[in-house]
């Protein structure tokens with residue numbers, strides 16, 4: 305069914321409460337593992353129904369934020385979600401303590417049970433007031449950032465509209481745009497500091513309430529870190545410091561030469577070519593057509609997937625007024641349909657977004673008939689492998705988008721991917737430091753950030769900037785306020801995607817088949833086991849990054 309024709313019905317909280325209570329009763333009455341699993345299947349159905357209503361409201365709200373009907377619906381879900389999450393945890397506790405647990409583990413898997421354990425360990429109705437306060441603080445931060453009104457070139461711009469000037473070919477334009485951006489951040493510095501200070505104290509209070517020493521362990525539980533801990537993550541970050549940081553320095557030196565500058569500063573971030581970075585050719589519709597050709601040729605599986613997306617109009621990719629910023633993929637379970645939301649703006653980022661979100665959507669499409677819902681609940685380090693690897697698997701078709709600048713794009717994309725790794729790890733290490741030291745003042749946090757900059761990005765030159773040069777860069781990174789500890793997932797996934805990149809250069813078909821295997825495994829096993837099954841080495845193993853980088857360097861033109 306076409307997305308526009310899908311009927312919408314609100315998922316009512318009172319109804320949901322009734323349903324949960326009925327399920328809990330039925331579950332208690334069940335006299336065998338088989339019977340309990342039958343009840344659990346009803347839970348899947350109820351969940352899918354709710355997720356479907358929520359996804360439709362979410363998408364229709366984002367497509368037109370001025371639509372009052374869907375705005376109200378969206379707000380409604382935001383309000384009822386903490387309560388619903390609490391009911392869900394109640395149900396999960398019962399499942400976890402079932403007398404037929406062994407049977408249920410066989411049925412839905414060990415990983416699912418581990419995730420339930422983490423869910424129970426990180427939720428408690430006592431936390432609801434603190435969690436509500438946390439949500440309000442996050443909303444306050446997002447409003448502050450979204451509310452930017454920057455006067456530039458006679459226009460009033462928000463931060464995402466200012467972006468095109470931040471990446472302008474004309475260095476003077478960039479300089480002015482960056483200056484305006486710093487002025488904006490300086491004007492809200494006090495609020496940014498206060499909100500984060502409150503967030504750290506709030507999250508620490510939640511952790512203490514549950515008996516944790518600090519927020520780190522609770523944050524890991526909330527991210528469903530079911531097979532690795534902070535020491536393993538540190539082994540990974542240390543490898544990035546040792547092997548990626550020097551390579552990225554070489555990439556920046558190459559950029560400096562290409563741009564003909566005496567020195568690079570922060571206003572040159574993301575600029576690779578004097579004539580401008582490559583841009584995709586054609587209108588968004590033409591790009592979708594090109595995407596269709598690409599996925600038809602790539603494999604039978606991607607052909608079926610892309611045709612399904614097109615036939616059912618499951619893309620909304622054009623940037624326009626009254627549309628929410630950003631890009632994402634979301635599932636509509638009752639229709640077994642993935643949906644891709646984006647804001648094309650004419651830069652190479654449009655192609656990245658398409659291939660990236662198509663990676664997520666393709667995986668969801670591949671796993672859509674899995675009978676065990678838990679196997680579709682993918683943790684984010686795994687999910688980002690599907691998307692980031694797809695960015696590389698589609699490289700051979702980039703000529704459809706970039707014409708004679710295809711090679712420029714491929715090099716830029718690879719370099720950008722490598723440049724990202726130290727930054728991502730820095731964001732992660734920073735969060736460990738701030739949550740392990742909740743008593744830090746805002747000034748101490750900024751000092752900690754600057755120390756990390758020196759380790760992870762030694763060549764970064766903020767040119768005396770009064771906000772970003774004083775350790776404020778992380779305050780523009782929304783994940784740090786919105787999704788604690790999420791960021792490392794992109795880095796872990798990137799190392800896996802780079803392994804696919806290295807092997808596809810040797811044997812494309814074999815690499816693709818292993819990728820397909822990973823997509824089909826979905827969330828049926830632990831991350832560390834699944835990547836092994838797909839023939840990848842673990843990012844947590846010392847030595848992995850050195851090996852990966854040696855292979856990748858072959859395709860890199862420095």
Ligand code: ZN
Nearest residue numbers: 660664688691
């Ligand atoms: Zn993603």
